[in-house]
Amino acid sequence: MHSAVPLLLLTTGTALAATPVESDYYPIQSLPNPRNLVLETGAITSTPDGRVFAATRRGDVFLIRDALGPDISTARLTPYASGLHECLGLAWKEDALYVTQRPEVTRLTDENKDGRADLFETISDAWGINGDYHEYAFGSSFDKEGKLWVALCLTGSFTSDIDYRGWGLTVSPDGITTPTVCGLRSPGGIGFNAQGDAFYTDNQGPWNGSSSLKWMKPGSFAGNPMGNKWFSITTGIGDRPPEPHDNSRMVTERKRIPTLIPPAVMLPHGRVGQSSSGIVCDTSGGKFGPFQNQLFVGDQCYSNIARVSLEMVNEVYQGVAIPFVSGFGSGPIGMHLTPDGKMFVGGSDRGWGSRGGKPWNLDRLVWTGQTPFEILDMKAAPDGFTLSFTTPVHPETAGNPASYTMEAWTWAYRSDYGGPEVDQIIPKIAAAEVSPDGLRVKLTISPLTKGHVHYLKSPGVRSTTGLPLLHQDAYYTLNEIPLKG
Amino acid sequence: MSLPRFSLFWPLLLPLPLLADDLPxxxxxxxxxxxxxxxxxxxxxxxxxxxxxxxxxxxxxxxxxxxxxxxxxxxxxxxxxxxxxxxxxxxxxxxxxxxxxxxxxxxxxxxxxxxxxxxxxxxxxxxxxxxxxxxxxxxxxxxxxxxxVAEGPGFSELNYQLYPGEWTSLPDFTALTPHRSGPIPDKKIAVALEGKTEHFGVRYQGTLHAPVDADYTFHLASDDGARLSIDGISVIDHDGIHASAEVKSHQLKLTKGPHRIQLDYFEFEGQEELYLGWSSATFSETPLSSWIHPDYQTNPTTDADSEFTGIPLAPENGEAILYRNFVTQTSPRGIAVGYPNGVNLCFDADQMAPSIFWEGAFMDAKRHWTGRGAGAQPPLGYNIIQPFPAGQSLARLPEADTPWPAKKDRAMGLRFRGYRLDEKRFPTFKYEMGSVTVTETYEPAGSAANNDHHVTRKLYFTAPEPAEHLFVRVAAGTVTADGDGWNGPGFRLTHESSAPILRGENLLVPVVFAGPTAIVCVTYHWNP
The missing domain is CATH 2.60.40.420 (Cupredoxins -  blue copper proteins)
Incomplete structure (x- = not known):
């Protein structure tokens, strides 16, 4: 900053450099915050007329105007509400803002139209809180039936000391609250896929060997039994599932416990992230780039976002997690994708450190219009995997099995905190067959192991223009091996 | 304004009498x-x-x-x-x-x-x-x-040249003709020259005398851009449009004697602020501008995380402030309210009852807004009164000997419905008991100066038909009748609706419906 010759800085960096980086395609743009407002963002949403709302862990809600234009510096934050309790969910419906905060789902209305909410209606507070900081409540946007989903953390890491800690509830706008899923441990975010099914992220800990993305199938058991005691006060989803055996495997316990649903996608601890958080689905119809209908999952600790593509095999979801964008200033928690394809990402490092290093962030992620060379999707086949790519591959490199490596493993399913990767296998990549259009590669793999994460690395693959993949790592969670390709 | 009870109290330890007007x-x-x-x-x-x-x-x-x-x-x-x-x-x-x-x-x-x-x-x-x-x-x-702090010298002379113009980075002032120029009488760099606040630039030129041959550090903050040159060499370049939050510093050696200081500055739109200071081993950071940056002289002994630093919350602009969190003597769904006159309370949305009232400062948010935020926080103020132990305040007692319901995690049969803020952001709480809807408002009054703080609690009931056997608990414990009111620990209670009755330990106000509505209204006065 003391340089008398700043011109040197201006001579580099124009279009795509030789080795592309994430920000060539998806730059992170920070919202202006001239008043240094504390933006420990826990949730974000937007309205049909283009307003954006961000709610914070300190209990403030900010209205953000002019945040969707090409120049982020036009965005203006104004206080919309304050004094709420750890906001971790926002949704908009019929001129009202629904905030999921620690004690309740609240509908905020600005009745006198002065730009600040004045009516705070408690829609549902049908769950207990004991006074433990860990008792977070993450709220979704509205689902296809017009309901909100709420994911309730356990009381602490290991216990459920008051009603419905460790459950997922649905809440209708008139307040009808229905316990819907059990077995949650420490949710970090909640959202829907393109089909409208609800998912949440659960963090590594007891009964979770790693963080993962889990399907909130109504009536299912997500794997942590601590909250199952509350079957004593609800009959809504049938009988209490049997206790899982300790130090077992998910594939084994699934045979014993019919309602146990395996994580749709593992987000391998220490590889993809360490504390998975917000979930958004790209339903912008291409405005956010080539990853339509895929999910984007934040990681509070690694300050990054992973991309997830799901498929349903034998009635359970499974799919692939691929690193997407890293380098957020703090730990993403609240995420939202506007219909015009702008992703808002905000977070905090308070209480749990984040790589970003800043106490909070509120950023916008936009697609530049350039298509990165990426694995678009990875799907399971009876004898391997089918990869698709965003742009055509170079046939010789992509058709060479030596361009790929694969490892597979799973985690112990156990009551202890977290777990090591176990049952490692090195599958053999027998063949790599490139489609005539260069957009697909069929990998023939032996063996495939049900229940294992199959970690594909593709360092040798090149595009037709000679580029390596922007992200070479792909982690496929093979809950089921399909019978047909 | 009534006459304060406290007369001006002259300090006993005042070392000197009031002096001439020529003191700073x-x-x-x-x-x-x-x-x-x-x-x-x-x-x-x-x-x-x-x-x-x-x-x-x-x-x-x-x-x-x-x-x-x-x-x-x-x-x-x-x-x-x-x-x-x-x-x-x-x-x-x-x-x-x-x-x-x-x-x-x-x-x-x-x-x-x-x-x-x-x-x-x-x-x-x-x-x-x-x-x-x-x-x-x-x-x-x-x-x-x-x-x-020991101060260093200021400018021995300081002149300015003012240039109108719309720039988003510093122009070359030498190529422009100044609109005005001249000396600055108090020899402090000031932005407000000739009354311009938008679209202008200024070149300041002055002389500073270094007391000795030594290292000196210059500190610059500006909104918008600025560039500092010393003896013709640019030493701090902070060009472009930005706020003044960041202070740029640069250390250099100066020989004893005069040095030419040139500060170029421009303001595009919005706020305009300019700070320049200097420091050395022999004197502390000394402002050379009339505006002083908030970070000036950030002292190493001021530790933001020190046990003595809090995040005190206070009502502002005559509005109430709300703080929902874990508050002592309150169930986990606490809604603390600070009113502008120094009256505070916490409404317990698990029990549908006020849990505590207090005077003075509102809440310190540090416990909950740093780290993970574990534990319950006590009020920041003083004279906490808790009229009755934690538990519900509204109950149906069908018989004269029906006991008051024991405290549960959440009041049985009551459902919280939220609150509405009025134009002063004072909340009116709402809850339901079956078909009975209750709205509950608090009206703070009095002042610490007059030592007459009090707060009126008003409950409005509506029901499709008169509800019977409803009672509002307004106090409990050592409560004694005294004239037209009741005395409890630390407070006096008066009533503006039907009179309270003492049942066992509980002071209860019967809810008497007139048609579809009923009102219960009591006032808590802090003991003088």
Missing amino acids: VITLRTPPAQMKYDRSFITASPGSQVKLVFENMDEMPHNFVLCQPLPDKNDKGMEVAQLAWQLGAAGNDKAWIPDSPRILAHTGLVAAHQKQEITLKIPEKPGVYPYVCTFPGHAMAMNGELRV
Whole structure:
């Protein structure tokens, strides 16, 4: 900053450099915050007329105007509400803002139209809180039936000391609250896929060997039994599932416990992230780039976002997690994708450190219009995997099995905190067959192991223009091996 | 404004009589309803004398107590404030000035909308001397520091050239013709020249005399861009449109004697601020501009995470402030409310009842807003009253001997429905008991200055048909009838609706419907 010759800085960096980086395609743009407002963002949403709302862990809600234009510096934050309790969910419906905060789902209305909410209606507070900081409540946007989903953390890491800690509830706008899923441990975010099914992220800990993305199938058991005691006060989803055996495997316990649903996608601890958080689905119809209908999952600790593509095999979801964008200033928690394809990402490092290093962030992620060379999707086949790519591959490199490596493993399913990767296998990549259009590669793999994460690395693959993949790592969670390709 | 009960109380330890008007004046104010001083620090030269004008613009009484620092840490005067608190009932008569050798100077207890002037003898020893308001409950929010610093020289001469123009980065002023130019009489760099606030640029040129051959550090902050040159060489370049939050510093060697200082600055739109200071081994950071940056002289002893630093919340702009969190003596669904006149309460949305009332400062959010936020936080103020133990306040008692319901995690049969904020952001709470809807409002009144704080609790009931056997618990424990009211621990209760009845330990107001509605209204008065 003391340089008398700043011109040197201006001579580099124009279009795509030789080795592309994430920000060539998806730059992170920070919202202006001239008043240094504390933006420990826990949730974000937007309205049909283009307003954006961000709610914070300190209990403030900010209205953000002019945040969707090409120049982020036009965005203006104004206080919309304050004094709420750890906001971790926002949704908009019929001129009202629904905030999921620690004690309740609240509908905020600005009745006198002065730009600040004045009516705070408690829609549902049908769950207990004991006074433990860990008792977070993450709220979704509205689902296809017009309901909100709420994911309730356990009381602490290991216990459920008051009603419905460790459950997922649905809440209708008139307040009808229905316990819907059990077995949650420490949710970090909640959202829907393109089909409208609800998912949440659960963090590594007891009964979770790693963080993962889990399907909130109504009536299912997500794997942590601590909250199952509350079957004593609800009959809504049938009988209490049997206790899982300790130090077992998910594939084994699934045979014993019919309602146990395996994580749709593992987000391998220490590889993809360490504390998975917000979930958004790209339903912008291409405005956010080539990853339509895929999910984007934040990681509070690694300050990054992973991309997830799901498929349903034998009635359970499974799919692939691929690193997407890293380098957020703090730990993403609240995420939202506007219909015009702008992703808002905000977070905090308070209480749990984040790589970003800043106490909070509120950023916008936009697609530049350039298509990165990426694995678009990875799907399971009876004898391997089918990869698709965003742009055509170079046939010789992509058709060479030596361009790929694969490892597979799973985690112990156990009551202890977290777990090591176990049952490692090195599958053999027998063949790599490139489609005539260069957009697909069929990998023939032996063996495939049900229940294992199959970690594909593709360092040798090149595009037709000679580029390596922007992200070479792909982690496929093979809950089921399909019978047909 | 009625006459305050506290007359201006002249400090016993005032070292000097009021003096001539030629002393430098430092004005310290207490803005209304913010529970803080308007300046978090003041600076003065060692051994000098200044006239301190302490102006209380708030509704509550405040004082100014300057303290000797502790040798090893900056306690922000908390130890002295704690001693004041311990004066208890005798505190008022002593203006909350305890007997402490750490007190260097102080004002009296200055009533609302009053002011007092004292002459301060600044200590000879450079350092940071905390000042604090010792009125109980104020100290955590109301404190600051007197920074006794040796100052360096200022400009021996300073001229400006003003250029109108719309720029987003610094123009080449040499290619432009100044609109005006001339000397700046007080030799301090100032932005407000000729009244322009938008679309202009200024070149300042002056002379600074370095006292000795040494390293000197220059500190620059600007909104918008600025560039500092010394003896023709650019040393700090902070061009472009930006706020003044960041202070850029640069150290360089200067020989003893005069040096040419040139500061180029431009303002596009919005705020305009410009700060320049310098420091060396022999003098502390000395402002060369009339505006002083908030980070000026950030003192190493001021530790943001120190046990003495909080995140005090206070009502602002005459509006109430809400804080939903874990509050002591309250179930986990606490909704604390701070009103502008220094009355505070916590509504328990698990029990549908007020849990506690208190006077003075509102809440310290540090516990919940740093780290993971574990535990329950007590009020920041004083004179906490808890009219009845935690539990519900509304119940149906079908028989005369039906006991009051035992406390549960959540009040049985009651459902919280939220609150509405009025134009002053005062909440009206709403809850339901079956078909009975209750809205509950609190009206704070009185002031600390008059020692007559009280708060009226109003409950409005509506039901499709009159509900029977409903009672509102308004007090419990050692409650005794006294004239037209009742006395409880720390408070007196009066009623503006049907009279309370004592049933066992509980003081209950019967809910008497007139058609589809009923009103229960009681007032809690803090004991004088």
